[in-house]
Structures are given as structure tokens and as C-alpha cells.
Amino acid sequence: MPNKLISMQEAVAKYTWDGMMYAHGAALPVGSDSIAFGREMVRQGRKNLHVISNCCTQQLNLLCAAGAVDKIEIGFSGLEVYGFANGLRRAVENGKTILEDYSNLTLPLRLLAGGMNWPFCPTISSYGSDQQWRSAFHPDEYPATSKIPEITDPFTGRTCGALSPLKPDVAVIHVTMADIHGNAIMLGTEWSRYELSRAAKKVVLQADLIVDTACMRQFPNLVRIPGIVVDAVVYWPMGVWPQCSTGLYDSDEEHMFYMNKMLKTEEGYEEYKRIYVDGYNTIEEYLELIGEEKIAKLKNTTTAHLMDPYRKWIKSDEEIEELMEGR
Amino acid sequence: MDYTRQEMMAIATGREIKDGEMAIFGVGLSMLAGYFAKRNHAPNIRDLTEGGVYGAFPVGGLPWGIECNRISSNAVSFTNAIDALGFLVASGRCDVGIIGAAQVDKYGNVNTTGLWADPANSRYLPPKVRLNGSGGANEIACGCKRFIIMATHEKRRFVEKVDYISSPGYLTGGNARDRYNFPGGGPSVIITSLGILRPDPVTREFILTEYFPFSSVEEIKENTGWNLKVSPEVRVTAEPTPEELENLRAVDVTGALRKKS
Numbered sequence: 001m002p003n004k005l006i007s008m009q010e011a012v013a014k015y016t017w018d019g020m021m022y023a024h025g026a027a028l029p030v031g032s033d034s035i036a037f038g039r040e041m042v043r044q045g046r047k048n049l050h051v052i053s054n055c056c057t058q059q060l061n062l063l064c065a066a067g068a069v070d071k072i073e074i075g076f077s078g079l080e081v082y083g084f085a086n087g088l089r090r091a092v093e094n095g096k097t098i099l100e101d102y103s104n105l106t107l108p109l110r111l112l113a114g115g116m117n118w119p120f121c122p123t124i125s126s127y128g129s130d131q132q133w134r135s136a137f138h139p140d141e142y143p144a145t146s147k148i149p150e151i152t153d154p155f156t157g158r159t160c161g162a163l164s165p166l167k168p169d170v171a172v173i174h175v176t177m178a179d180i181h182g183n184a185i186m187l188g189t190e191w192s193r194y195e196l197s198r199a200a201k202k203v204v205l206q207a208d209l210i211v212d213t214a215c216m217r218q219f220p221n222l223v224r225i226p227g228i229v230v231d232a233v234v235y236w237p238m239g240v241w242p243q244c245s246t247g248l249y250d251s252d253e254e255h256m257f258y259m260n261k262m263l264k265t266e267e268g269y270e271e272y273k274r275i276y277v278d279g280y281n282t283i284e285e286y287l288e289l290i291g292e293e294k295i296a297k298l299k300n301t302t303t304a305h306l307m308d309p310y311r312k313w314i315k316s317d318e319e320i321e322e323l324m325e326g327r
Numbered sequence: 328m329d330y331t332r333q334e335m336m337a338i339a340t341g342r343e344i345k346d347g348e349m350a351i352f353g354v355g356l357s358m359l360a361g362y363f364a365k366r367n368h369a370p371n372i373r374d375l376t377e378g379g380v381y382g383a384f385p386v387g388g389l390p391w392g393i394e395c396n397r398i399s400s401n402a403v404s405f406t407n408a409i410d411a412l413g414f415l416v417a418s419g420r421c422d423v424g425i426i427g428a429a430q431v432d433k434y435g436n437v438n439t440t441g442l443w444a445d446p447a448n449s450r451y452l453p454p455k456v457r458l459n460g461s462g463g464a465n466e467i468a469c470g471c472k473r474f475i476i477m478a479t480h481e482k483r484r485f486v487e488k489v490d491y492i493s494s495p496g497y498l499t500g501g502n503a504r505d506r507y508n509f510p511g512g513g514p515s516v517i518i519t520s521l522g523i524l525r526p527d528p529v530t531r532e533f534i535l536t537e538y539f540p541f542s543s544v545e546e547i548k549e550n551t552g553w554n555l556k557v558s559p560e561v562r563v564t565a566e567p568t569p570e571e572l573e574n575l576r577a578v579d580v581t582g583a584l585r586k587k588s
Contacts, residue, residue, distance in 0.1 A: 027394045028378050028392055030394070031378075031392060032394075074460060075463075076459055076461070076462035077457065077460045078460075079392075080355075080391060080392035080393070081354060081355055081390070081391045081392060084457070084459065089456075092453060092457045093453060093454060093455065093457055094453070098453075103412075103462065103464075103465040103466060104377060104408055104412055104461075104462050105417055105466045106465075108407075108408045109409070109413070123417075124507075124508065124509060125412075125417050125466045125470065126461075127469070128495050128506070128507030128509065129492040129493065129495040130492040130493065131461065131492075133492075134491065136451050136453075139450050139451035139452070140450055142449040158508045159506075187405075188394060188399050189378045189380050189399075189405045189407060190379070191378065191394065191407050192407060192409070195409065244395055246394075246399045250395075251395060251396070256391075301396050303399050306399075
């Protein structure tokens with residue numbers, strides 16, 4: 001299988017474009033997500049995005065604050081205990097971004113239907129409530145009939161809802177570790193990344209660690225995203241920051257609140273962008289921006305034992321550089 | 328005895344959960360109430376969060392999210408959304424769930440999606456205030472055998488009609504839910520910051536059945552946006568026992584519920 005390592009800049013240039021249907025892969029609102037990839041999309045000025053997101057995260061919060069998002073289909077749009085996502089809120093309330101609500105199950109069921117190439121998926125949730133009757137994408141339909149149409153179960157004659165399949169143009173999925181072929185292991189809950197990796201037309205992984213393929217051969221049951229469905233692999237350590245990557249680092253609580261506060265206003269967003277989006281060019285500069293002391297503190301996580309079985313296969317930065325050059 | 332309104336609310340919620348049940352908790356107050364029950368009187372509950380993190384107990388304080396490292400340090404299984412919310416909840420298998428509400432109406436319909444300038448307008452317009460959406464609460468409302476609603480008791484939250492039904496209660500009351508064939512039975516109780524409301528078995532309208540020791544029937548009626556009916560058997564809720572408080576505070580180590588409000 002080919003070496004799929006690619007730089008962050010190249011990956012965004014090659015796999016994203018204005019107006020695309022973009023999906024990001026995350027473990028709920030404040031856990032693993034390809035947040036560094038989202039920063040690079042803002043750096044490269046992507047716009048008019050149609051985002052498929054089961055759980056918001058600071059990535060969608062940032063993309064919305066940047067005015068890069070026209071449409072969202074979502075299961076949950078907040079940051080849990082960190083509060084409402086201010087950048088997303090601002091964009092939705094002022095009408096710049098049109099947000100269509102689903103739930104945290106019906107959004108992945110739509111990805112499952114997309115991945116399976118089913119015409120639709122039956123549902124008993126997001127049904128019999130305003131999630132069915134109100135549609136931001138079909139604002140004049142009330143009750144809406146195009147969003148989750150009611151169908152009759154051919155076996156029992158009972159009614160239920162029909163969910164439309166989703167096939168995003170590209171999914172960018174955070175994984176804890178990947179090899180150069182795109183075989184990947186996620187620590188912590190995978191949440192909806194498994195079905196996302198099958199539904200999307202192209203899949204890019206953002207990995208905190210690059211490991212040898214021998215690691216995958218040791219734990220093949222844990223490789224929920226195999227290389228056969230992956231197009232490219234981007235190595236970006238601390239790439240979920242300021243959120244947590246289970247097994248590797250905790251949430252940066254201070255920056256979570258700071259970032260969300262800055263994204264609340266246009267001026268705050270501009271300042272945030274200047275420092276934390278445009279303020280680095282390389283991985284080294286990105287890590288410097290977070291700070292050595294802060295990184296050491298975040299890496300002191302109570303989940304560190306989860307990494308114990310894998311440490312011997314981790315590639316060093318020098319080895320990764322060689323692999324990049326050898327493509 | 329010294330305890331806060333939020334602590335009373337969490338303990339009253341925890342008392343609703345029976346040992347051995349399969350129970351799903353959301354983030355924040357819901358999780359504290361659930362893990363309190365597990366520690367206090369329900370050691371054998373089969374608890375889960377929609378994060379697909381099973382068998383865990385929080386370390387270092389209230390988790391920032393149901394996937395965060397504070398709840399991922401001692402799990403026995405990590406799965407996914409379709410497993411937690413689909414196989415275990417929307418399927419009808421889970422006994423009880425706990426959800427929060429920005430608005431709740433007299434039939435237990437819950438809004439966590441947004442507030443609109445003109446909610447009656449049949450055209451969908453951008454919300455005046457965007458909230459979080461349903462998350463997994465919709466699955467809990469449709470699938471759990473029963474569910475518990477927790478909400479701060481304020482007139483602006485306890486409304487005649489919610490702006491948006493994110494998670495269905497008894498819809499328009501009576502047997503209106505039956506039309507949708509939900510596996511779940513609907514909301515069994517609303518635990519507020521002032522007291523406890525339970526549904527009338529026929530009309531499904533929520534009525535006041537208990538008030539907390541620091542509240543009163545009058546205070547609760549004043550803070551409810553509909554003409555709240557009062558049960559003829561209305562009574563004061565038992566105060567938290569020292570043991571209950573000790574167990575709650577062992578879960579709420581950072582004191583999230585001890586801030587006076």
C-alpha cells in the first residue's frame with residue numbers, strides 16, 4: 001500500500017475547496033477532533049462550506065466565527081460544560097449560517113445509510129418532534145415533509161421516520177495513531193468516526209502519532225479505520241488542542257474558555273486568528289505557541305496508561321521526516 | 328442542615344433511580360445526580376453516557392464532557408454513538424435517562440434547541456437565541472422506558488408552550504404520544520430547583536406533588552408559566568440525609584453544586 005503521508009498545507013489545498021460538503025471527525029464536543037486541520041482551512045480562506053458535524057467542537061466554532069460556513073447539519077452544537085459555542089451561535093443567530101438540527105443518533109444513522117448506500121434509514125427518534133416538523137433547509141414547509149418524511153413499516157404497518165443518507169465530499173478524522181498507509185487506532189470513544197470513515201467520498205486522517213504498521217498487526221481488532229478507506233494521513237502532534245486526546249493529553253481548560261470568549265465577537269475572532277491561526281507555519285512553531293510548560297502539564301493525564309501497549313512502535317519526528325521525504 | 332438548592336435537586340433526582348436499572352446520564356448536573364445514586368443506594372445500576380464510555384467513574388471533578396479524560400480514565404469499554412444511543416437507548420432497552428431543559432411545558436415537552444422571536448410563525452426563521460440542539464436527549468425521550476427532566480424553576484423556563492420540541496414529552500397530552508410508536512414511555516417526573524412535578528395518569532399534564540423544604544406551593548406557582556395544578560396530596564420533600572450529602576459531595580469533588588444560587 002502506498003505511503004499516504006502528506007503535509008497539513010498540502011492536505012488542505014488538495015482535499016478541501018469552497019462550497020464543498022465537509023465533515024470533521026470527532027469524539028463528541030470537547031474530545032478528539034481534527035482541530036488543527038480546521039485552523040489550516042481558515043488560514044487558506046475556505047468559504048461557503050456545508051459542514052456535517054455530529055458534535056460541533058472548537059473546529060466548527062472557529063470555522064463559523066471565520067464566516068466560512070453556509071450550512072450545517074448537526075446533532076449537538078455546544079461545548080458541553082464549556083458552554084454554548086459562541087462563534088457558531090453568532091453565525092446562526094445573524095442568519096449567515098443555516099443550521100439543520102438532527103440528534104446525536106440520527107446524524108450517525110444518516111452516515112451509516114450513506115456508507116451502506118441505502119436509500120434511507122428508518123428512525124424512531126428525531127421523529128414526532130420539531131426535529132421532524134421544522135426544517136431550516138425547507139423553511140416554508142410546516143410541518144416539514146422533506147426533512148424526515150413519515151413512512152409505513154411494510155411489515156407491521158406502523159409509522160416511523162425516514163432519514164436521508166449522507167455522503168460528505170471529504171471527512172477529516174482525528175485519530176490517536178496511524179501508520180503511513182492510513183490504518184488507524186482511536187483511543188477513547190470513537191463516537192461516530194467509524195461510520196463517517198465509510199460514508200465520506202474521501203477520508204483524510206489527522207494523527208497525533210505515526211506508528212509502525214507492526215503495531216496494527218499486533219492489534220488488528222482495534223484498527224476501526226483501515227487504510228483501504230483512507231486517502232491521506234497528516235501528522236500533527238497536539239492537533240486536538242485545546243481539546244483532549246484520550247491517552248495523550250487533557251483539555252487546556254484556560255484556552256477552551258479563552259478561545260470561546262474570543263470567538264464571540266468579530267474583533268475577538270480577528271485577534272484570535274492573528275495569534276492562533278496565522279501565528280505559525282510549522283509544527284515546531286505551533287507547539288511553541290502552546291508552550292512547553294503547558295504541553296507538559298496537559299500530557300500529565302490520568303489516561304496515560306491507555307498508551308502503554310503502543311509506545312514501542314511510535315515513530316520519532318526524524319523518522320517521520322524521512323518518511324515524508326521518501327514518498 | 329446546610330445544603331444548596333442544586334444539591335437538593337441532584338439528590339431528589341438520584342432518588343428516582345433504582346438499583347439494577349440501566350441508566351443513561353447526560354453531562355453536568357444529570358451526571359452528578361446519576362453517579363450520586365450509584366454511590367448512595369444503587370451500586371448495581373448499569374450506567375452509561377451517550378459518549379459510549381462504559382463502566383467509568385469520574386476522577387478529578389465534574390467531567391467537561393461525556394468523553395473527556397475525567398470520565399475516560401477507568402472505563403471498561405469505549406464504543407460509539409450508534410451503540411450507546413441506538414442499541415441501548417433508542418431500541419427501548421434502557422430503563423431510565425436524565426435530561427436537562429431550557430424550556431419545558433405542562434406536558435413535559437423539552438426545548439434545548441433555541442428561542443425564537445415569534446415561535447408561532449409557521450415559516451422557519453433563524454433563532455433569536457441558539458441553544459445546543461438535542462444531542463442524545465431526543466433518543467432518551469423517545470427510547471428510555473421513562474425519563475427524568477431536570478430544570479431550574481423559573482417562569483421563562485416553565486412555559487405554556489415550548490418554542491421548539493427538541494425532545495418529545497407527552498406532546499399535546501393524553502395519549503398523543505401513541506401515534507408515534509415510540510418504544511419509550513415518556514417523562515415520569517420533572518425535578519426542579521424548587522420541587523417535584525409528576526404527570527396526571529390520564530391527561531398527562533404535570534402537576535405539583537412535592538415542594539422542597541426551602542420552598543412552598545405559592546413560590547412554585549408564582550414561578551410557573553402555566554396555571555399549575557396542585558396535587559391534593561402535595562407534601563414537603565424529605566431533606567437530604569447526612570449520608571446522602573456525603574455521597575453527593577464525594578462525586579461533586581470540585582463543588583459545582585455547592586455554589587449558592
